[in-house]
Amino acid sequence: MAMPPQLDFRSSAFLSAHLRDTMAFYNPVATDPTGGQFHFFLDDGTVYNTRTRHLVSATRFVVTHAMLYRTTGEARYQAGMRHALQFLRSAFLDPVDRAMGGYAWLIDWQGGRATVQDATRHCYGMAFVMLAYARAFEAGVPEAREWLAQAFDTAEQHFWQPAAGLYADEASPDWQLTSYRGQNANMHACEAMISAFRATGERRYIERAEQLAQGICQRQAALSTAAHAPAAEGWVWEHYHADWSVDWDYNRHDRSNIFRPWGYQIGHQTEWAKLLLQLDALLPADWHLPCAQRLFGAAVERGWDAEHGGLYYGMAPDGSICDDGKYHWVQAESLAAAAVLAVRTGDDRYWQWYDRIWAYCWEHFVDHEHGAWFRILHRDNRNTTREKSNAGKVDYHNMGACYDVLKALEDFPVSCSIC
Template sequence: MTQSATPNSANGAVAVPPVASFRSPEFLLSHIQDTLRFYAPNVLDPSGGFFHFFRDDGSVYDKTTRHLVSSCRYVFNYAMAYRQFGDPRHLEYARHGLRFLRDAHWDAQQEGYDWEIEWRDGKKRTLDATRHCYGLAFLLLAYSHAAMAGIEEAKPMIGATFELMEHRFWDAAAGLYADEASPEWRVSSYRGQNANMHTTEALLAAHEATSHLVYLDRAERVASNITLRQAKLSQGLVWEHFHADWSVDWHYNEEDSSNIFRPWGFQPGHQTEWAKLLLILERYRPLPWLLPRAIELFDAAMAHAWDEDHGGLYYGFGPDGTVCDHDKYFWVQAETFATAALLGRRTGNERFWDWYDEIWRYSWAHFVDHKYGAWYRILTCDNRKYSDEKSPAGKTDYHTMGACYEVLAHALPDGATAAAVSAEQAK
């Protein structure tokens, strides 16, 4: 059955193309390529790294600010693209991005990576040298995926980044990572799950790149401590914020439910993203608790946050179950459709695939820009855009393309993706 939707104000007067099946590898591969094409004309800065700020039409609106998270996510994007499609330009882009991480973001004096810099005429000026575990997690992810793409110089950086995190942020007593430090490495008292979640993602990638069990062991430990031990303190769900002793901080950012990295409230997207990571962990370590816990987290997110009126998942809900942020974020939808597909494949239960289709129908109608490509970042409750700033620092469409790659590699019937790639190459 063809799945179509009526455009609304987010997509303006642009027709929403019909899709025969969102489960088709051809559809997913085409969508990744369309997204890459959005960035392709303007993304590369020959003087170093990539541009980080794009309007809806692909024009760059800030040419000098560079954020560590975007710099890392671009490496992931182009390493994955090279592995999937084999275009040597993507491999060179990944190498180009790696050089920028070491040449621009790295602070040799303090032995840390700068969070935000100004890059002008090939020269760096540090804007924010705060040391974030979240940033190091994405460095570990970038180096791991670059290594899997065959970039030899990335391999030693996997171990070096893990050791830096071990030295500066690992809290052995808690079995979790601290969150941030000053430029001189004075660690703050704030503790958060978000850095630990993305560290788990990166540790799983490091294991895939190296086969070293130290990364898998650590991924299992962090995952169990967040999704089991810590979740028991917060109604069985993953809360975002904690005190230095890892007791729940129910009030951190209570007036800021839309904070980009530290929002208040339960995050539906983080419940489903953790569910995805638990299923990835299960591939390498089939522990009996992983699948049931993944299902619980996914089901809780859908029960609390699906908008029955306008479609899509809300951004956040409070401890009493009341939605605290009604906006729709691109990454929440993307991570959730990936998890739905993985659960559908793992369990054989069609209800998860039904959610996959439903989330895609919504996202295809409202989030995907059918004129210029890629996804809008944030929509209102009733699916209107806030601005024409499609891709500010931190976005890069890493979540959307990554979700498609995950479905292609691990949720579709065996051989389906390979057959689709072969057919495309034969054209």
């Protein structure tokens, strides 16, 4: 797939401009003057649900505004970040359970008041709470360092499983753990710990990130054996029982669950590749790079749609594609991983993957009329939903990919003139 003319996807100017252009879809229409931001948008920017607010979207609005502020220095983005941050703490942090650090998963917001719709405690949500505070601290909110420490302590007290060296996934409002264990919460907790260390320099965060990475990418990935997963040996599976044995059937027949899908997620293999190299830059270990290369290489080899372009969503253990949809976040995390690998190794094959994925996204995912990225496409790249952003999206992954590549390019500038 040829790169569009006069576009250099590797240039800082392009990436910075795309960050601004993507955020322009949300600003100022997303801002709710009564508190926080709206979370549900149609393709043309229409807000189709003004009341429902999701913890993941709330935290990700903090992160995206912090990224824009750090990239541009423009005060309006810091103001948007503070607006999102205040809403996170006033609307989602349980006033009864405040000392225990409990955050609601879903609320109804009306007339300036929050009514909790789902008070389940999710480690996945707590990971993004920590990420939001880490990024806010970096972006000039000094009190966020203490909020980060409090959230970390909450995760350690209620979710941490010392014998497994990983976090449990879900608890009732009074902190009784369910039996489900998942890699996704641990992956995003690792992401949060990397950012927490970058922001504060506190070693406990990066040491926990390394422990999480080892637990998932080495020990748990080793459970994907040739006998059980002939096409995905050593890949990261999503779902586990309470003893961290593999649950091969969890959500097998439910394709509607956006946070816990069945199958090997192509995008999670590449996302781990990116995180391993970001971790390695801060706490080097010999196993990081070869594991990142293996996960990325296998994922793009098996996950790329040679007919229509783009990376598939889900793969079964036997190598068959169990979900052939094209999801925005899979493409975004994969192009970021390709860039980080290219910078680290100097291998031009990774830049070629980066350009290939970006060209595909530019043609099919970027909405050149209204802005931002489409959420999900049919295998043949038709847009099958009018929802541009539902719970959790807010273009966090694609803006984050631009931000990650910009940070990588600070260490190794490159442009197409030297490709």
